[in-house]
């Protein structure tokens with residue numbers, strides 16, 4: 001019999017050579033100690049602009065203490081899936097906290113906690129969509145929404161990024177089809193930092209009788225009164241809405257949740273495979289997230305958001321003075337579009353020599369020819385950190 005294993009090995013080796021030739025090799029940096037604005041990476045002190053720790057909570061004393069307290073109260077592991085023995089008091093409490101905090105867009109909200117946002121998106125899309133569903137998806141949606149749509153086997157139409165006229169036309173053309181219609185979108189787009197036209201999306205969902213799933217990974221904790229997220233930011237309410245928030249970014253810990261009408265949540269518990277067939281995350285993690293939600297919603301959260309807002313304004317002014325193309329973003333994601341992969345890598349390397357970690361984002365994460373630096377701001381940064389970045393960009 002022919003041994004094909006060697007051929008596969010050769011294919012992988014050649015594939016890696018191609019990745020190198022196109023300037024697309026990705027390398028991991030190893031962080032010693034906690035995630036913060038100033039950290040030790042591969043043994044060097046640097047200022048990091050790479051994390052999604054928008055409020056600077058990843059290393060917060062009280063949240064660390066809650067994690068330790070949770071571990072001593074509930075142990076290290078959950079011991080099972082949520083439906084078979086792994087659902088702890090800490091998970092249940094967190095879900096109540098999250099429903100109360102972020103569920104104001106719908107009557108009788110409930111929340112369901114997931115180990116990751118990737119799984120939450122796979123779960124909600126595959127549980128609500130099937131072969132008979134029409135899905136309308138923004139061209140720049142996060143990979144986890146795209147994968148959820150693929151896995152659901154729904155018929156998919158991709159509308160140009162944030163183009164509401166195009167979406168309107170597609171929904172209109174779907175006419176009287178009896179199929180369930182589902183619109184899926186990020187709120188804050190992770191590589192551009194712009195915000196989806198959410199009010200118009202809700203209008204279209206209501207006009208055409210569609211569901212609207214919003215992924216607020218980069219908005220939860222940052223946008224809206226008390227950091228309640230993008231829907232609260234625009235004071236949107238609709239029974240057509242399903243909300244996904246993640247807890248590893250602004251919340252500084254780990255996990256994600258879906259908030260929706262209680263019927264949607266109950267359906268997920270019964271049917272969502274990424275919820276059912278996996279071990280529940282450690283209860284201590286849920287306990288720590290509850291502490292984080294308390295901080296996000298309180299005065300300290302307000303102070304951190306105000307500081308972040310001022311850093312965003314400083315950065316916008318700074319990027320306008322460079323010879324590259326800033327994206328018009330009012331969020332903590334501040335991209336600077338360079339263009340080619342090699343040039344982007346060279347600039348990132350030059351910043352690295354200044355002790356600044358600004359990741360180079362290349363295809364397939366962004367379209368070819370739009371490679372960019374992605375500056376992620378955090379309330380843990382100071383104006384001094386930005387002055388260092390400004391100085392380094394000027395010397396390039």
Ligand SMILES: *Cc1c(COP(=O)(O)O)cnc(C)c1O
Pocket residue numbers: 115116117118119121142144186190215217218246247248255256
């Ligand atoms: C980060 C991210 C996710 C995935 O969340 P994780 O908890 O990291 O798995 C989903 N959607 C968007 C838009 C994201 O940026």
